[in-house]
Amino acid sequence: MAKRIDAVDLNVYYGSFLAVQDVNIRIEPRAVTAFIGPSGCGKTTFLRTINRMHEVLPGAYADGKILLDGDNIYDAGVDPVTIRAEVGMVFQRPNPFPTMSIRENVLAGYKLNGTRLSKSDADAILEKSLRGANLWNEVKDRLDKPGSGLSGGQQQRLCIARTVAVEPSVILMDEPCSALDPISTLAVEDLINQLKEDYTVVIVTHNMQQAARVADKTAFFNIQGTGQPGQLIEYADTKTIFQNPENEQTLNYISGRFG
Numbered sequence: 206m207a208k209r210i211d212a213v214d215l216n217v218y219y220g221s222f223l224a225v226q227d228v229n230i231r232i233e234p235r236a237v238t239a240f241i242g243p244s245g246c247g248k249t250t251f252l253r254t255i256n257r258m259h260e261v262l263p264g265a266y267a268d269g270k271i272l273l274d275g276d277n278i279y280d281a282g283v284d285p286v287t288i289r290a291e292v293g294m295v296f297q298r299p300n301p302f303p304t305m306s307i308r309e310n311v312l313a314g315y316k317l318n319g320t321r322l323s324k325s326d327a328d329a330i331l332e333k334s335l336r337g338a339n340l341w342n343e344v345k346d347r348l349d350k351p352g353s354g355l356s357g358g359q360q361q362r363l364c365i366a367r368t369v370a371v372e373p374s375v376i377l378m379d380e381p382c383s384a385l386d387p388i389s390t391l392a393v394e395d396l397i398n399q400l401k402e403d404y405t406v407v408i409v410t411h412n413m414q415q416a417a418r419v420a421d422k423t424a425f426f427n428i429q430g431t432g433q434p435g436q437l438i439e440y441a442d443t444k445t446i447f448q449n450p451e452n453e454q455t456l457n458y459i460s461g462r463f464g
């Protein structure tokens with residue numbers, strides 16, 4: 206299931222503005238990779254190129270390659286909708302569909318792509334996904350109640366269940382805990398640890414303790430000034446990034462001396 210991601214000579218634009226420059230990185234399957242760096246350095250922008258979400262904005266595009274187990278997702282003829290199913294995304298704020306029940310939320314991906322499921326298949330996917338998101342025990346007696354009635358942390362796990370329900374290879378998470386309290390954050394971090402057994406997981410976080418807790422590898426991005434493009438500065442095992450980085454910019458950032 207889990208696939209390797211390679212970005213090759215990737216440049217990402219909003220119209221004529223180069224937001225992210227020349228990224229080359231190999232992201233390993235069955236591991237958690239964290240993206241860290243100051244606001245505006247392009248973490249979200251780069252993340253959204255990995256499932257072809259970036260290009261939905263008018264004028265936004267990327268050049269270079271993103272390879273999923275060697276296949277370029279930007280090749281002519283590749284359907285972005287297929288890529289978005291294979292590379293799932295969890296957003297900063299939990300965004301369950303407010304009018305849908307917990308059950309409908311988890312199965313929403315199937316409804317959206319027009320797949321009809323038998324009742325028994327749907328029930329099996331529902332339970333497996335909610336168990337996979339560490340949420341089953343908390344919601345199994347209220348599956349037909351609205352998803353919006355859950356706590357913030359439960360809603361975020363519901364969104365993760367919705368993402369894993371369609372069996373992606375990769376899960377991208379953009380600051381998934383930034384709207385959560387510390388207890389819910391730990392629950393989601395536990396879950397991220399489990400998810401890496403089956404998926405390639407990429408997480409953007411501003412919380413360095415979180416990166417240190419959950420990530421096997423960490424990529425530090427930076428910008429040299431306003432209007433300049435974001436660049437990948439250093440990429441290594443998380444321990445190396447936090448304890449013994451090679452680049453002075455990384456050291457300044459992780460030690461809070463960022464100017």
Ligand SMILES: Nc1ncnc2c1ncn2[C@@H]1O[C@H](COP(=O)(O)OP(=O)(O)OP(=O)(O)O)[C@@H](O)[C@H]1O
Nearest residue numbers: 219222224243244245246247248249250251262435
């Ligand atoms: N829709 C957009 N149109 C034009 N420029 C954009 C757009 N979204 C982001 N940018 C610009 O692209 C650059 C990178 O932004 P991005 O949101 O990727 O940064 P980030 O590292 O995710 O920051 P943060 O930590 O604040 O979330 C910034 O200069 C930003 O202003």
Ligand SMILES: [Mg+2]
Nearest residue numbers: 248249250379
């Ligand atoms: Mg961002």
